[in-house]
Amino acid sequence: MALAPAGEFHASYRADMTIFPTKNSRRTLMLGIFLLCFAPLVCGRYELGLLINIGFLGIAALGLNILVGFTGQISIGHAAFFGVGAFLSAYLHERFHIPVILCIPLAGLGTAVVGLVFGLPAARLKGLYLAIATLAAQFILEDFFARAQWFTGGVAGRMTEAVELFGVRFDREESYSYVVLVFTIIMFVMAANLMRTRDGRALIAVRDHYLSAEVMGINLAYHRTMSFAISSFHAGIGGRCTRITCFSSASRRSTSCSPSSSWRWSSLAVWAA
């Protein structure tokens, strides 16, 4: 059985903090990932495109889940961070000729910084007020995208190069799905591990009862803004992944950010939660 028996029977902290409750649950997951590796051989173009979509939406929704689900903060401006990640990676590559594979984490970090800036109100706010602050972030960033031609390439969008590693170009759905798969796994492992660390548990404490958390010595402002940054990091990586497959011409794809899609992400996270 892949499921743990009903009730909590953990006798040690180690058992409590493990990612996989049973051995079989780990095996099932491994098997699933193993099978996914063969997807490009079996599936058609369209199904692969869907799988890629699932991958990066999963990454973005995971980021939102860290923010909404684990820290209990509401963000309704997440699509803007998504867009920042996409544009930033394309810009970094075109302007500084950084290899695309490096651009992806860099874009994630850059988005984290942007998220940090817009998450600053989170240090003092919570609940509805914070939700409205993120709404403002959404509009400000969108306006910035429309205004900053040098960054986003204006209305036409910016072209992104395909990922290239060791002389192999991941420019088709078949090969690109592996890139997305790898990133999805990395991000999910990171998130799962985050929740086992001191900071991750602090986030959960902030969500459950922030006053008690503060009394226990958790720095509220620090953890709230940090969760914003981590969440934007995920959104940025997810955003970077989506844009490559935006229009499936062979290697050059266009980047554009749709306005009200952030509300779709939010509904995604509510689903997930």
Place this chain on the structure above:
Amino acid sequence: METGLLFQLLLNGLIVGALYGVVAMSFVLIYKASQVVNFAQGEFMLIGAWACWWLLTYWQLPFWIGFPVALAFMTVFGVVLQVAVLRPLIGEPVISVIMATVGLSIFFQALMKWMFGVFAQPFPAIFPVERINIMGLEVQSVYLLSIALSLVIMLGFWWFFTFSKHGLAMRATAFDQQVAQSLGISVPQVFAMSWAISAVVSAVAGVVVGVVSGVSSGLSFYGIKVFPAVILGGLDSVVGAMLAGIIVGVLENLAQYVDSQWLNWGNMTNIAPFYALIIILLIKPYGLFGTKNIERV
């Protein structure tokens, strides 16, 4: 520097700001009564404006009949919406309620586009005189109507909450639902009433904006601009909402003036309020008149 332009813009700001204030008041009304942040406030305006437009053009009704009929429709609409969508969500987490109203907003916007098309439709002429000259400033007569209507609505709100039985019941509910209930106030009725009033008042603003610049889905952006206003005024202050609406209206027109004279960035009208919003949240999170939330363990 063009002083004429500045004054014109300031006047515009006052007028548009009064409209923001009215919509912000109806937003605050819902928040105060039922603790729901309504992201579909702009769609209330949109629906009201389209309903009125439809009555006036399709049925060829005169304005003084079509307008009240549209408002009556909005009353029913507000009540039905509250009972059908929001009532089952009582007691659910904040984010679920927010997502529900966001969903409502997207749904109604799409519905209105589907029913009435995507192009802006002009209202039939309501006033014989298009513009009036006041001290050298051109003012559309509709704007005068809107100022008058805003004042009437404000006075109405004041009377309603100070003297009328229902208004007092609403205030009692906002203060403490359990106590209100034990005093014989029907809380569900108060909720429904607050949504109905909010829908009607927003629809009035929607019709005014529609008469000025035509009805189109762009109208619902007013509902988003209301957020800077309510944050500045404080989420739960009706007076604050009104004042802050005017401030935001003047602010965005000032920003446009500064922009057109010196900066030339463009689009400042729409974005300046959101910059203001972030700054206000950093400095004074509970706004000018909002209740400070004191929490105890």
